[in-house]
Amino acid sequence: MKLFTSVHDVTDINALAAEALQLKQNPYAQQHLGKNKTLGLVFLNPSLRTRMSTQKAALNLGMNVMVLNMDKEGWALELQDGVVMNGSTVEHIREAAAVLGQYVDIIGVRSFPGLKNRDEDYNEEIFNKFVKYCGVPVVSLESATRHPLQSLADLVTITELKTKARPKVVLTWAPHIKPLPQAVPNSFAEWMCKADVDFTIAHPKGYELSTDFTDGATITHNQDEALADADFIYVKNWSAFEPYGKILPGNEDWMLTNEKLKVTNHAKVMHCLPVRRNLELSDEILDGPSSIVVHEAGNRVWAAQAVLKQMLESL
Ligand code: SN0
Secondary structure (H helix, E strand, O other): OOEEOOHHHOOOHHHHHHHHHHHHHOOOOOHHHHOOOEEEEEEOOOOOHHHHHHHHHHHHOOOEEEEEEHHHHOOOEEOOOOOOOOOOOOEEHHHHHHHHHHHOOEEEEEOOOOOOOHHHHHOOHHHHHHHHHHOOOEEEOOOOOOOHHHHHHHHHHHHHHOOOOOOEEEEEEOOOOOOOOOHHHHHHHHHHHHOOOEEEEEOOOOOOOOOOOOOOOEEEOOHHHHHOOOOEEEEEOOOOOOOOOOOOOOOHHHOEOHHHHOOOOOOEEEOOOOOOEOOOEOHHHHOOOOEOHHHHHHOHHHHHHHHHHHHHHOO
16 A cells, blocks of 8 residues: 555455454564654644554554654745745745655655635645655545544444444534534545445534535434434534535534433444533543443554555555
8 A cells, every 4th residue: 555545545444444453463463564664744733643543553563753743843834836935934845745755664644624725625735745745655644634544443443343244323413613624524434435334424404525425325414313223423523515614503402412322222432532522522421331432542553553554565
């Protein structure tokens, strides 16, 4: 694997999830693969799980890891071509990405959407420039429209904990006070549409995701109906796709509670984290027996390790 940016870069998602679960059983068996190989992790936005789990995954594989918090420690980056750089930006992405590619064997990049210009975000302009100029294999640490390492960890978690061959998985929108990216729900949807699950998306009117990611999903505006008999519930806020990046008024009653869980099949509740308590998800769920959010976050290591392993094998 030379590039990991979406589900489309993976030939067999079930085999990749199975590989992640094998690595979980035997984390250090592939240390030879990473010997004298360096992973560079470049963050244009904050991170906790992605940074630590990807770093841990690389260390398990015997790699060296270097982290650059570009947003805080790097030069202010210019992303547009053909501009006169007489403002606050100091270094162009063309040089920055190319130079980073000189120092490492694989690069991970995180770059959130601006949520202002839909075309710019959905064309993945920043991420694709990085891929184009760095000249080494790239793994997405969440781009403007997708978070594939998270989605793989989610598939790993569902594969690991399911109690029937084809579980019902529900992605349900949650309230928030800030416009958040569509990356996590887009990505989760496109992975679930390819997974062996019965997949439903529930959101208030106006929060339709781009159909590029939801082909095959059942989509409803009725949360209670969606939750009936659910085995896994994936809670996530996202801002509107149209009008782009906006929060629509109302919908506070979409926060999941134990009461709403009663119609499910003892559903396990997932969230990619960070989660805002009692806004997106109630204390009673996060602190109760239904929540698997920490277990899910733990599986980020094995997802990242499976991807890095396949990348090291194709260097
Ligand atoms: C990000 C998102 O894409 O929704 C990262 C998730 C892995 N989440 C946030 O930016 C949360 C910010 C907040 O203020 O709650």
